[in-house]
Amino acid sequence: xQFGSRRKKLNTDIxxxxxxxxxxxxxxxxxxxxxxxxxxxxxxxxxxxxxTIENLGVSYVKQSEQYSQKLQSEIKNLNFPYRPEADDRKIxxxxxxxxxxxKDHISHFILRLAYCQTEDLxxxxxxxxxxxxxxxxxxxxxxxxxxxxxKNSLQYDxxxxxxxxxxxxxxxxxxxxxxxxxxxxxxxxxxxxxxxxDLVRTRKVYLKAGYVYIPHQDIVTIVLNDFRTRLSxxxxxxxxxxxxxxxDERLQPLLNHLSHAYVGQxxxxxxxxxxISLEQIDSLSVKSFPLCMRQLHQSLRENHHLxxxxxxxxxxxxxxxxxxxxxxxxxWRSEFVKGKVDADKFDKAYAYSIRHMFGKEGxxxxxxxxxxxxxxxxxxxxxxxxxxxxxxxxxxxxxKQKLQVYKVSPSGISQILExxxxxxxxLACQKYFELTHNIxxxxxxxxxxxxYFVESQRILSGGKDIKREMDTPKRSQENSAAKGSNxxxxxxxxxxxxxxxxxxxxxxxxxxxx
Amino acid sequence: xxxxxxxxxxxxxLPDLLPLYYRRLFxxxxxxxxxNYGGVHKNYFMxxxxxxxxxxxxxxxxxxxxxxxxxxxxxxxxxxxKIDIGAxxxxxxNQHNTVKSGTFQALEKELVFDIDMTDYDDVRSxxxxxxxxxxxxPLMTIAIRILDRALRDDFGFxxxxxxxSGRRGVHCWVCDEAARKLSxxxxxxxxxxxxxxxxxxxxxxxxxxxxxxxxxxRESLAVVEHYFDQYAIQDQDILGxxxxxxxxxxxxxxxxxxxxxxxEKKPGNRWELVKKQASRKQATAKKGQHFExxxxxxxxxxxxxxxxxxxxxxxxxxxxxxxxxxxxxxVPMDLKELDTFDPFAVPTIxxxxxxxxxxxxxxxxxxMEESQDxxxxxxxxxxxxxxxxxxxxxxxxxxxxxxxxxxMARSWKGELLKKSDLQKEF
Ligand code: SF4
Ligand SMILES: [Zn+2]
Numbered sequence: 001x002q003f004g005s006r007r008k009k010l011n012t013d014i015x016x017x018x019x020x021x022x023x024x025x026x027x028x029x030x031x032x033x034x035x036x037x038x039x040x041x042x043x044x045x046x047x048x049x050x051x052t053i054e055n056l057g058v059s060y061v062k063q064s065e066q067y068s069q070k071l072q073s074e075i076k077n078l079n080f081p082y083r084p085e086a087d088d089r090k091i092x093x094x095x096x097x098x099x100x101x102x103k104d105h106i107s108h109f110i111l112r113l114a115y116c117q118t119e120d121l122x123x124x125x126x127x128x129x130x131x132x133x134x135x136x137x138x139x140x141x142x143x144x145x146x147x148x149x150x151k152n153s154l155q156y157d158x159x160x161x162x163x164x165x166x167x168x169x170x171x172x173x174x175x176x177x178x179x180x181x182x183x184x185x186x187x188x189x190x191x192x193x194x195x196x197x198d199l200v201r202t203r204k205v206y207l208k209a210g211y212v213y214i215p216h217q218d219i220v221t222i223v224l225n226d227f228r229t230r231l232s233x234x235x236x237x238x239x240x241x242x243x244x245x246x247x248d249e250r251l252q253p254l255l256n257h258l259s260h261a262y263v264g265q266x267x268x269x270x271x272x273x274x275x276i277s278l279e280q281i282d283s284l285s286v287k288s289f290p291l292c293m294r295q296l297h298q299s300l301r302e303n304h305h306l307x308x309x310x311x312x313x314x315x316x317x318x319x320x321x322x323x324x325x326x327x328x329x330x331x332w333r334s335e336f337v338k339g340k341v342d343a344d345k346f347d348k349a350y351a352y353s354i355r356h357m358f359g360k361e362g363x364x365x366x367x368x369x370x371x372x373x374x375x376x377x378x379x380x381x382x383x384x385x386x387x388x389x390x391x392x393x394x395x396x397x398x399x400k401q402k403l404q405v406y407k408v409s410p411s412g413i414s415q416i417l418e419x420x421x422x423x424x425x426x427l428a429c430q431k432y433f434e435l436t437h438n439i440x441x442x443x444x445x446x447x448x449x450x451x452y453f454v455e456s457q458r459i460l461s462g463g464k465d466i467k468r469e470m471d472t473p474k475r476s477q478e479n480s481a482a483k484g485s486n487x488x489x490x491x492x493x494x495x496x497x498x499x500x501x502x503x504x505x506x507x508x509x510x511x512x513x514x
Numbered sequence: 515x516x517x518x519x520x521x522x523x524x525x526x527x528l529p530d531l532l533p534l535y536y537r538r539l540f541x542x543x544x545x546x547x548x549x550n551y552g553g554v555h556k557n558y559f560m561x562x563x564x565x566x567x568x569x570x571x572x573x574x575x576x577x578x579x580x581x582x583x584x585x586x587x588x589x590x591x592x593x594x595x596k597i598d599i600g601a602x603x604x605x606x607x608n609q610h611n612t613v614k615s616g617t618f619q620a621l622e623k624e625l626v627f628d629i630d631m632t633d634y635d636d637v638r639s640x641x642x643x644x645x646x647x648x649x650x651x652p653l654m655t656i657a658i659r660i661l662d663r664a665l666r667d668d669f670g671f672x673x674x675x676x677x678x679s680g681r682r683g684v685h686c687w688v689c690d691e692a693a694r695k696l697s698x699x700x701x702x703x704x705x706x707x708x709x710x711x712x713x714x715x716x717x718x719x720x721x722x723x724x725x726x727x728x729x730x731x732r733e734s735l736a737v738v739e740h741y742f743d744q745y746a747i748q749d750q751d752i753l754g755x756x757x758x759x760x761x762x763x764x765x766x767x768x769x770x771x772x773x774x775x776x777x778e779k780k781p782g783n784r785w786e787l788v789k790k791q792a793s794r795k796q797a798t799a800k801k802g803q804h805f806e807x808x809x810x811x812x813x814x815x816x817x818x819x820x821x822x823x824x825x826x827x828x829x830x831x832x833x834x835x836x837x838x839x840x841x842x843x844x845v846p847m848d849l850k851e852l853d854t855f856d857p858f859a860v861p862t863i864x865x866x867x868x869x870x871x872x873x874x875x876x877x878x879x880x881x882m883e884e885s886q887d888x889x890x891x892x893x894x895x896x897x898x899x900x901x902x903x904x905x906x907x908x909x910x911x912x913x914x915x916x917x918x919x920x921x922m923a924r925s926w927k928g929e930l931l932k933k934s935d936l937q938k939e940f
Contacts, residue, residue: 173726193669194696197703203728207707210670210692295716348571381714383633383817394716 019101022081022144023136025152025230030106039110045078046107050128057131058373059424063138071135080104081136116239122232130228137220149223156222159188159213167206167213174206177217187216196221267320267369267450276322278331284321288456290429290449291390291402292375293317299386304339309379310387311350313370315357320369320450325358371448372426391416391425408435523841523862529569531863532593532836538902539866540589540834541912546582547919548689549599552926561621563600563607565829566592567838575600575829578607595838598829602694620827622695625671625688625704628822628830629657632682636715637813639750639758644839646682646857652745654684655852657816660734661686662849664708668730673922675915678860680837680844685830689922698826705823710734710815719765721811723804735807738814743782746813753781753788762788765812766805770795833915836863845911846918866906 018028034042052074060067075082081100095103108129115125140148149155164171164183171188172178178186196212199205199221206213214221276284285297296314300306306314311332318328332354336346357367372389381388390399396417403413412435419428430446437459444455550559564585565575579585589597601620603610610618631650635642640649658676665671665688673689696704710731711720723731746752753759763772770791778784792806822828835844841862847855903912 170729173729173732176726193703194700197699201703201706203707203730206729207668208670209667345571348573379821380712381716382712382820383636383714385714386716388714388716390716393713395713395718397718398716 018105019098021148021151022097022101023133023140023148024101024105025227026105026108026234027152027230029109030102034106038106042103042107043110043114045103046080046111049074049078049080050111050125050132053128053131054124054373058376058426061423062131063134068135068139082139112235112238116235122235122239126228126231126235129231130224133227134220134224137223145219149219154223154226156189156191156219159190164188167208170206170208171213171215174213175204175215175218177215189214189216189219189222191222195225197225267448273322273324274327276327278323278327281318281331284453287460288453290452291432292388293449293453295390295402296386300335304335304337305341306387307385308353309381309385311353312357312367313375313387315354316367316369317449317453319357319367321453325355325360328354328358369448369450372429372446375449376425389425389429391420391428396420403432406436408432522868523864525838525841527864528595528836528838528841529593531867532595533590534867534870535836535863536586536590536593538870539906539908541903541908541915542582542586542589544912544915544919545834546585548915550582551689551691552923554926557606558602560606561603563603563827563829564832565598565600566594567596567598568592568594576607576610580606595836597832597835599832600829601827623826623828625693625696625701626823626828626830627661627686627688627705628679628683628819629654629661629685629816630679630683630819633817633819637750637752639752644682648856648858649749651857652741652749653814655855656737656741656745656814658684658686658847658849658852659737660816661708663733663737664730667733668707669704672925673918675833675918676847676849677833678842678845678847678855678857679831680835680842680860681840684847685844687830687833698824701826702820702824705818705820708816709818709820710811711817719808719812721808721815723808723811727804727807731807731811734815735810738810742810742814743785746810747781747785750813751781752813753784759784762809765809766791767795767803843908843911845908846915848910848914861907866903866908869906870902872905 018024053071056067056070060070072082079095079100081097081104111125115121137145168180168183171183172180190211190213193200193207193210193212196205196214199212199214199218200207205218281297285294289297293314296306296310300314315328318331323331329351332350333343333346336350337343341350359367376389376392381393390402394402399420400413400417403416408416416428416431419431426446429452430442433446433452433456434440434442437456439459442455444451446452546559549562560578560580562578563575564577565573566577567573577588579588601623604617604619604621605613631646631653632643634650634653638650640647662674662676665674671688671690671693675687675689677685677687679685707730713720751758752762759775766788772787772791774787775784778787788809789806792803795803822830831844833844833846837844841864842860843863845860903909
């Protein structure tokens with residue numbers, strides 16, 4: 001297979017141009033031959049890498065020692081470029097640094113195709129690529145960083161010496177990277193605050209009159225912002241050229257397969273509708289709900305109300321375990337009317353949002369239950385809220401009390417708190433699962449509250465009657481579309497078959513337009 | 515707080531008062547002047563979403579009007595109980611069903627903030643939920659001072675319209691062009707930059723400071739310090755009763771014992787003890803010991819509803835909308851008089867409607883006749899409306915909006931001048 005017909009023009013100049021630096025902005029699509037097998041391996045391996053990045057981001061503080069170590073070893077294992085030097089002489093086996101850079105380049109462009117299709121996919125892809133880029137940029141040598149800026153013509157305004165003197169105290173107090181002694185010798189860049197949102201959000205930079213003052217060490221923020229903007233524009237362009245792909249029945253399954261692989265099971269397809277009666281919920285909440293849902297259920301019963309964040313998180317979970325729309329309506333109404341809301345008000349103010357959850361109103365999107373990552377990372381609870389992940393959002397002291405009430409043994413509690421302290425929230429939750437289900441080792445890796453429920457039910461029912469249908473078999477994450485219709489599933493089951501039928505021009509044209 | 519005026523209002527009378535309000539009092543011309551933003555962008559007003567809450571909680575979204583006149587007529591016809599303002603869209607919102615799905619998009623909106631007293635329930639001893647009183651109102655004063663400073667100095671915004679919501683909180687509309695154009699990501703970054711109090715009911719310690727203390731926090735602390743003694747120690751009496759003392763001490767490090775606390779009876783001195791312990795701790799520990807500051811911030815720092823600020827398409831109650839429960843008008847606030855702002859002195863719809871019925875003074879009569887001679891009928895009607903609100907307690911709030919709009923107009927002019935100067939140079 002060929003990426004373009006310009007192979008003959010590809011000379012060493014272009015190679016150095018493209019792969020001369022360990023890092024690139026992916027400004028130019030690949031223009032060379034690529035074999036079928038390579039195409040597939042590249043795509044799958046980059047996807048693996050991006051998934052790892054996502055998981056590490058939940059379990060560790062980004063850029064912490066552990067995060068960097070784990071990420072580095074994954075990059076190494078998958079043969080992506082991880083070392084700043086392109087010193088090939090020392091390498092005896094395995095691909096050369098140049099080959100790795102080429103793989104980095106090509107695989108990025110393949111995934112662009114698969115991940116430009118919807119807003120959600122784009123957001124996910126950009127987030128992981130940005131994290132990867134941040135890691136790699138931070139690990140460049142200072143000279144390479146400058147080289148990179150230069151090569152990509154990135155120029156930023158610096159702050160004058162006089163202004164630095166005036167603002168010295170404020171600059172020192174705004175960033176870890178600055179001390180009274182270093183201010184003078186350090187370059188500061190002044191950019192509109194919109195270009196350094198990450199630093200603004202975390203209050204790690206000095207802001208004055210709409211400008212941020214970024215010390216040289218933090219320049220990665222502006223570079224990342226550039227990277228993010230470019231990538232998101234490129235994806236939008238690629239998406240526009242994609243209708244052609246959609247009409248191609250051989251290419252589409254492959255791309256779907258790649259893009260669905262990132263979410264794993266999303267529990268949006270209701271397989272067990274009606275299998276659960278409303279009377280069961282109280283006891284299920286004690287036996288089989290993860291802590292986050294148990295907490296929501298309890299406060300709903302106590303306050304006869306939940307605020308928006310809680311209604312969404314809990315409502316979608318309940319939908320995922322099999323409540324029908326009618327049941328959900330009855331469930332919420334009967335609880336709310338016990339509180340300050342009368343039936344009339346409920347029908348006016350809340351019924352809509354419940355139908356909405358089931359895709360019966362508004363844009364008619366069928367909302368999917370929240371994954372742990374979503375619960376842990378987005379929309380943190382504030383005053384009056386009960387949603388979120390207790391392992392992440394409760395004070396350790398309160399979490400401890402709660403676990404005591406739930407009769408977790410003292411040694412179990414301290415194991416859980418230890419994991420919480422290390423910010424391994426999902427592992428803490430899984431530990432809680434093991435302790436409350438009396439098993440040594442749960443054979444799954446927790447990523448979804450509904451998965452927690454399914455696994456719990458499996459164990460409680462002796463592992464027989466509920467088939468693995470709601471769980472994602474490990475293989476499917478990589479080798480088949482995890483959700484979607486049967487046709488997609490079958491078609492994607494053998495991606496290389498589809499690839500074989502794909503013409504060079506097809507693939508080529510997408511890259512050219514991007 | 516004496517609420518004699520509020521007690522005059524009877525929610526049952528609202529359907530009778532609203533027609534009068536929209537016919538003779540609602541400041542349509544200022545309102546239009548605001549949302550038209552100097553007519554710089556042609557469809558700005560036309561593509562703006564309004565939504566109305568009508569009688570019996572009927573909620574209608576996606577209202578929009580081509581002209582001021584059309585808006586007046588519609589509002590006078592529908593007499594909304596409540597008006598919300600939404601985003602400026604790519605198309606006229608009232609035609610959103612006719613455009614191809616996916617192309618109807620929210621493009622711009624003022625950057626808005628919503629501070630609601632209910633979010634402070636865990637640190638208010640006087641009231642809870644929707645209730646407010648003079649003892650907790652200073653929380654709003656503090657919030658406004660802190661946010662107003664930060665939005666101006668840190669972000670460089672200039673046109674901030676602060677509005678009393680009519681019941682239990684305040685809103686801020688940042689109207690600068692740059693603010694109106696902010697992306698969702700930028701809005702949420704701004705809101706998060708400004709948020710210090712984190713965590714829900716499951717979190718005890720909601721403010722944790724780390725070194726170095728950011729200039730935003732220092733500036734904010736200076737504001738809190740100014741009010742803290744009067745507000746927290748005296749009015750809220752947070753170190754008075756045992757329960758509330760325990761709540762405060764729960765925020766201090768475990769290894770500090772306040773043994774001398776019970777013998778000290780004056781709350782003010784008790785606070786001195788806390789501060790003393792804190793500075794002792796700071797002298798010995800290397801860093802990160804700021805518990806007295808954390809307490810002050812947890813009790814006083816503004817609590818933002820981040821979700822309201824984030825969304826471009828989020829709706830927020832409009833200025834000069836009536837609060838159906840209290841009858842109070844949602845009025846722009848003059849920060850020059852912030853410290854004396856009394857929410858209970860904000861006029862209710864029943865008050866201003868009653869003021870209209872007062873006999874005119876001789877002077878007013880004279881002016882009216884004079885103008886009637888000169889103007890044609892339509893203008894006369896317009897003039898009468900202006901004089902109408904001027905005869906009520908609404909006048910000073912409308913005047914404040916006028917001043918705010920003058921400020922914006924000056925900066926438009928400046929922009930235009932700059933543009934034409936540039937052109938000359940080339
Ligand atoms: S880890 Fe996931 S399932 Fe467990 S409590 Fe947190 S969000 Fe819920
Ligand atoms: Zn009060």
